[in-house]
Amino acid sequence: MKSYNSIIFIILLSFLSVSCSDFLDREPDQLLTDDAVFSDPNMIQSVLANLYGRVGWGQSITNNSAYIYLDEACRSDGSPDQTQNYASDLWRVYDYALIRNINQFLESVAGSNLTAGEKAVLEGEARFLRAWTYFNMGRCLGGVPIVGDEVLEYGAGMDVETLQYPRSSEEELYNYVIDECTQIAGKLPVEKTANSARANRWAVLSLKAKAALYAASIAKYNAQMDQPVETTGKEVGIPFDKASNFYTITLNTAEEIMQGGKYRLQNNNSNKGLNFYEAVTVKENNTEVIWAVDYKYPGLTHQFTTLNIPISVKEDMDGTVVTPILNLVEAFEYQNNRNGQLKTVDERGEYLFYDKPEDIFAGKDARLYGTVIYPGSSFRGKVINYQAGRKYLKDGAWTDEVGKVGSVDSEGNVVTSENGPVANNDNNTNKSGFNIRKFMDELASSGTRGRGSEVWFVRFRYADILLMAAEAAVELNQPDKALKYINEVRARAGIQNLTSISLDDIVKERRVEFAFENQRYWDLKRWRLAHKIWNGDSNNPDAVQYVLFPYVINQPGHSAHGKWVFDKKKAYMATYPRYFQLSNYYNFIDQAWINKNPKIVKNPFQ
Amino acid sequence: MKQIAFILSILFPSLLFYGCGLDNYDEPQSVLYGKVTYNGESIGVRGTAEKVQMQLYQDGYELKTSIPVCVTQDGSFQAVLFDGVYKLIHRDNNGPWVNKRDTVIITVKGSTACEYPVTPYYLIRNESFTVSGNNLKATCNLEQITAGRTITSVFLIINKTAFVDDVSSVSRVSISNPKDVSNILIEMNLSARTESVLYALIGVQMSGVSDILFSKIEKIR
Structure with missing residues (x-):
């Protein structure tokens, strides 16, 4: 009887598990078909936004620590950084997943029901992002496989060799980027886009001018090396005679952007230092920025302000992680003196005394204020005080009295400021005597972890167009034109006009104009100057990082009591000189790429 | 019966730990x-x-x-x-x-x-290091083997370990574009050096060659 019961129970139970509907055959609601996406303009924008979000490489405000590898900044957080050499895969870009996604996007847009006008804009933007991606790969690796509009797909039984593209030559790669830009410039609107976040015609032309300039300078300066960096198939290295053609493209394209008249050097604020800060960092009413990575609260913010804010005005537990070094500060000229070295001592080696700490920076290029927070300048309406310690006379020699950060003596006088600088292993403690101002947000609470900052990161701006034109004009032996363009940039910075010009002036100007804008590394590479400037010699002041320590004189009765003196020191946080070797001009090709595609040849020195 | 079950319960799991051994190499020797x-x-x-x-x-x-x-x-x-x-x-x-x-x-x-x-561009011959007081004097003769590269600098490097090169150093003195390469003399002041052990060597940087040619390393202190 008992066994009957259990059999009946099991049979009854089995009725419950009968299924009559197609309950299990549902369409997944997390995955959207191509048709569903590309029939809805908002969805298409989401896909495009995804592509825009994937094209940032190298130094940027979301890759804070990348700034310490060059001669712009050092770490000011924790123990010294041991960087010396440049990794063979530093900032390497090889993103064919992205290229394929862009090509899929192009294919789907072409097959959608949008109007021809809408299609043209979307196609133009996607092809611009693709050209930008190739440009970024090219400046890391030289020539790379160019797959065109092909969406590569592997099917069973297929000959895999048809998917294996060889590397293009370096010249072909830049030509491809230039041709793409030429073709799509007409498809894109001429009007500015919101916060310059989306590409318009002028962004495309900026990329064209830049790609041509990179190709031109590689052609010219690689050939002038004792041992040009090149491969036999010219995957790396561009023939010398191509240079002038590329320079002409740059000059013509840059002038086309100027004649377009949509952008100009921003010069709205009579305070030139503040004006430069606003021109680069502030989005509202900006007349200069052509293409930028935009951020928006809530949702998409970054922590650049939180991480690098001076300690005395910090809003969260972080601060002063990466700070500018003296090398950068001294690269800024004085208004009437092209030598920007700070005068800390006189000819006899005796200290020069300054009434106020900011006096040593008086008469500097106004861009210094817009780029760096230096002793005595203010940020967020508060004066930022840097004081490493005090000096007093002991046996006729000035001797240091240094305390902990934020320490005061028994009378309440500051010994060492909470902003440092110091030379120790503490976290979030200034160790260079400066802070970054460019891309730092003035807005309250933008320096908190919870909110973050929505300041943009600039990729192309009008000053770059002017300086690219000036450089191309110098190389094409048109000094008058070059002087006109470079002096426009210099006048905005409040420094004297140049009367003659050479590449060296362009090198100096670009360094200070575009500090922290991810330009210098690539500039020095294309000019083939990096291995000379960062030669790893500890006696070379360009390769070694320096910092500036301000002290106040504490010697009552002495005429200098209460005045300021400065010590230049080797940066405690950068132990070794920078050493850029010939093999660093191009990243190494990863062995895994060769294993997948044996047609890829290695780069020089590999 | 119980004992057999116990033995089996040990024997069966032990089968799980059995490796066939055929697919493993010995390490290279x-x-x-x-x-x-x-x-x-x-x-x-x-x-x-x-x-x-x-x-x-x-x-x-x-x-x-x-x-x-x-x-x-x-x-x-x-x-x-x-x-x-x-x-x-x-x-x-x-x-x-x-x-x-x-x-x-x-x-x-x-x-x-x-x-x-290999065929070098230059070779360092007759290198010698002498210390007198606080002065380190290094001499050598650079013999050209292959033409086509000029010497951009010759330098004397010291370090506190036997690993001495262009980046592992405590001090370096260099001569740029030496005229007479057959007769190189470099001097270094050691008065600031407190290390108890010092090694020295001479390096030669050639234009367009990424690597530096080094002499033999000598213990000088």
Whole structure:
């Protein structure tokens, strides 16, 4: 009887598990078909936004620590950084997943029901992002496989060799980027886009001018090396005679952007230092920025302000992680003196005394204020005080009295400021005597972890167009034109006009104009100057990082009591000189790429 | 019955721990000792940071990944390998010698010695280091072997360990574009040096050559 019961129970139970509907055959609601996406303009924008979000490489405000590898900044957080050499895969870009996604996007847009006008804009933007991606790969690796509009797909039984593209030559790669830009410039609107976040015609032309300039300078300066960096198939290295053609493209394209008249050097604020800060960092009413990575609260913010804010005005537990070094500060000229070295001592080696700490920076290029927070300048309406310690006379020699950060003596006088600088292993403690101002947000609470900052990161701006034109004009032996363009940039910075010009002036100007804008590394590479400037010699002041320590004189009765003196020191946080070797001009090709595609040849020195 | 069950319960799991052994190799045992030479003389290079490398290739496999072998500062290198036939070349544009990349075929069987002949641009001859008081004096003669490269600088480097090169150093004095390369003299003031042990060597930087040619290392203190 008992066994009957259990059999009946099991049979009854089995009725419950009968299924009559197609309950299990549902369409997944997390995955959207191509048709569903590309029939809805908002969805298409989401896909495009995804592509825009994937094209940032190298130094940027979301890759804070990348700034310490060059001669712009050092770490000011924790123990010294041991960087010396440049990794063979530093900032390497090889993103064919992205290229394929862009090509899929192009294919789907072409097959959608949008109007021809809408299609043209979307196609133009996607092809611009693709050209930008190739440009970024090219400046890391030289020539790379160019797959065109092909969406590569592997099917069973297929000959895999048809998917294996060889590397293009370096010249072909830049030509491809230039041709793409030429073709799509007409498809894109001429009007500015919101916060310059989306590409318009002028962004495309900026990329064209830049790609041509990179190709031109590689052609010219690689050939002038004792041992040009090149491969036999010219995957790396561009023939010398191509240079002038590329320079002409740059000059013509840059002038086309100027004649377009949509952008100009921003010069709205009579305070030139503040004006430069606003021109680069502030989005509202900006007349200069052509293409930028935009951020928006809530949702998409970054922590650049939180991480690098001076300690005395910090809003969260972080601060002063990466700070500018003296090398950068001294690269800024004085208004009437092209030598920007700070005068800390006189000819006899005796200290020069300054009434106020900011006096040593008086008469500097106004861009210094817009780029760096230096002793005595203010940020967020508060004066930022840097004081490493005090000096007093002991046996006729000035001797240091240094305390902990934020320490005061028994009378309440500051010994060492909470902003440092110091030379120790503490976290979030200034160790260079400066802070970054460019891309730092003035807005309250933008320096908190919870909110973050929505300041943009600039990729192309009008000053770059002017300086690219000036450089191309110098190389094409048109000094008058070059002087006109470079002096426009210099006048905005409040420094004297140049009367003659050479590449060296362009090198100096670009360094200070575009500090922290991810330009210098690539500039020095294309000019083939990096291995000379960062030669790893500890006696070379360009390769070694320096910092500036301000002290106040504490010697009552002495005429200098209460005045300021400065010590230049080797940066405690950068132990070794920078050493850029010939093999660093191009990243190494990863062995895994060769294993997948044996047609890829290695780069020089590999 | 219970005992048998107990024994079985131990025996059966132990089957799970059984490996067949056939698919495992013994680790490589043979050592290749090599030296980069010119006419039998070894050439000094930078021995840190994997700066100068040889590449070993072995034919007959699907993928052609080389085995990197780092050269140490006296120009020697060694690798632990399986027996077999290997091809040895130096890395592209690597080392202070002419970039010829000749292949040397090596049959490794047990402990094997080999030489990798190169043609340098220059060789450092008759280097000598003398210390008198706080003054270190280094002299040498640079012999040109292959034309085509000029010497951009010659430098004297000291370090507190036996690893001395352009980046591992405590002090360096350099001469740029020396005129008379057959008679190099570099002096260094040691008065600020408190280290109890010091090693010195001479380095030669040539234009368009990424690696520096080094002399032998000598203990000077």
